[in-house]
Amino acid sequence: SCLVGYMASTSKAPLQTRNLPWVEKYRPQTLDDLISHKDILSTIQKFISEDKLPHLLFYGPPGTGKTSTILASARQLYKEKEFNSMVLELNASDDRGIDVVRGPILSFASTRTIFKKGFKLVILDEADAMTQDAQNALRRVIEKFTENTRFCLICNYLSKIIPALQSRCTRFRFGPLSPDQMIPRLEHVIQQENIDITPDGMKAIVTLSTGDMRRSLNILQHQYGLWEGHRRHSVHLHRAPPPLRYSQHPRLVFGDFFLNEILELKTLKGLALHDILTEVHLLVHRVDFPPAIRISLLIKLADVEHRLASGTSEKIQLSSMVAAFQAVRELVVSEAP
Numbered sequence: 001s002c003l004v005g006y007m008a009s010t011s012k013a014p015l016q017t018r019n020l021p022w023v024e025k026y027r028p029q030t031l032d033d034l035i036s037h038k039d040i041l042s043t044i045q046k047f048i049s050e051d052k053l054p055h056l057l058f059y060g061p062p063g064t065g066k067t068s069t070i071l072a073s074a075r076q077l078y079k080e081k082e083f084n085s086m087v088l089e090l091n092a093s094d095d096r097g098i099d100v101v102r103g104p105i106l107s108f109a110s111t112r113t114i115f116k117k118g119f120k121l122v123i124l125d126e127a128d129a130m131t132q133d134a135q136n137a138l139r140r141v142i143e144k145f146t147e148n149t150r151f152c153l154i155c156n157y158l159s160k161i162i163p164a165l166q167s168r169c170t171r172f173r174f175g176p177l178s179p180d181q182m183i184p185r186l187e188h189v190i191q192q193e194n195i196d197i198t199p200d201g202m203k204a205i206v207t208l209s210t211g212d213m214r215r216s217l218n219i220l221q222h223q224y225g226l227w228e229g230h231r232r233h234s235v236h237l238h239r240a241p242p243p244l245r246y247s248q249h250p251r252l253v254f255g256d257f258f259l260n261e262i263l264e265l266k267t268l269k270g271l272a273l274h275d276i277l278t279e280v281h282l283l284v285h286r287v288d289f290p291p292a293i294r295i296s297l298l299i300k301l302a303d304v305e306h307r308l309a310s311g312t313s314e315k316i317q318l319s320s321m322v323a324a325f326q327a328v329r330e331l332v333v334s335e336a337p
Contacts, residue, residue: 024218026189032073034065035213036181040172044073053077053119055142056152057166060174063212068126069174069181070152073119089123096130101137109141109149122147127153128160139164176211185217195224266318272312277305293328300324 013158028034031041047053053073058066078086088108091097105122124130130138143149153169155161183206190197201223209216215268262280265271304321308314 021219022189022193023214026185026192026217028065028068028072029075031076034069034072035185036065036177037069037172037174040174041328043172044069048073048076051118053150055146055150055169057158057161057169057171058152058157059156059161059171061176061212062156063175063209063214063216064174064177065213066154066174067123068217070123071156074123077118077121078133085119086118087123089125096124096127096134096136098131098133101141105138106141109145112148119147122149122151123154124151125154126156128155128157134333135162135165143170154269175222177213178211179206180214181204182209182213184210185213186220189217189220193224195220262322263318266314273318273321274305274308277301277308280321290331293331296331297324297328300321300327 028273031045036042044053044056055069058070060066074083074087089107090100090105108120109122122137127135139162140152153165158166158171158173169303179261183202186202186205205216205219208219222323262276264274266273281298281301284294284301301321301324304317304324307320308317
């Protein structure tokens with residue numbers, strides 16, 4: 001369901017608190033606050049307690065707790081007064097070329113802090129955006145200053161990190177969160193913000209977030225923002241298409257009315273083609289197609305999604321998606337009893 005349901009709020013929070021994004025307002029501050037990947041957390045907790053923290057490489061989809069985990073670990077390692085002097089955090093917004101590795105990172109890693117014990121920590125978020133030259137320069141820095149500094153690399157795609165860096169780090173994969181892990185955290189935020197939400201609304205948020213905790217909180221805050229000022233108003237998710245109706249028989253799926261429905265969703269309701277493509281992809285798996293037809297259609301839809309991700313025109317790719325359905329339409333009709 002794409003219906004979030006009824007929302008209501010009696011929140012009287014100060015304006016500055018209400019304006020803060022909930023993903024930051026409710027970001028876990030300690031390792032105990034994190035809701036998932038208990039095996040990873042227990043391993044890191046053991047590293048910290050035994051003072052044997054290695055270089056780390058966190059990878060996995062967005063919103064699965066990678067950055068929150070290392071920041072919570074840093075807060076446990078260092079006192080609040082030491083944090084700024086002992087931790088260097090660089091994100092995707094920073095320049096990550098070879099000059100940064102030879103400049104700020106090298107100078108931070110090579111210097112010791114007076115009257116402070118332990119090692120420094122360098123956090124490189126979105127490390128897969130680093131250039132090849134920067135990654136090659138970084139491997140020598142990591143080797144040379146291991147005694148003084150630990151590095152934590154965070155990325156979405158492990159394949160974009162050169163093997164030389166991967167071999168120098170202990171790797172941890174952060175997988176998508178399960179609904180059982182997400183729902184208690186969402187319920188905590190809902191309770192703190194004094195929001196009423198129907199079970200269907202909670203189910204829709206969990207389904208649309210696909211294991212991304214950050215996205216689920218953004219959707220919840222977005223819907224609450226739309227609701228605010230309307231009493232008991234039913235709110236729809238604008239970024240998600242409603243379920244496609246003609247999904248019970250191949251002939252109906254490939255009928256003109258089904259294609260017209262896709263065109264209506266795209267042109268009249270202003271939905272993104274990528275979201276429609278996701279719904280169509282689920283539909284192809286639900287309908288009882290012959291294997292050869294399903295595989296052919298999925299390959300064509302995958303090509304459309306790849307081209308969309310490359311920044312091509314949505315209008316052209318919409319035509320391509322419709323053409324993909326038309327191309328296998330005759331096969332469906334000929335094989336149907």
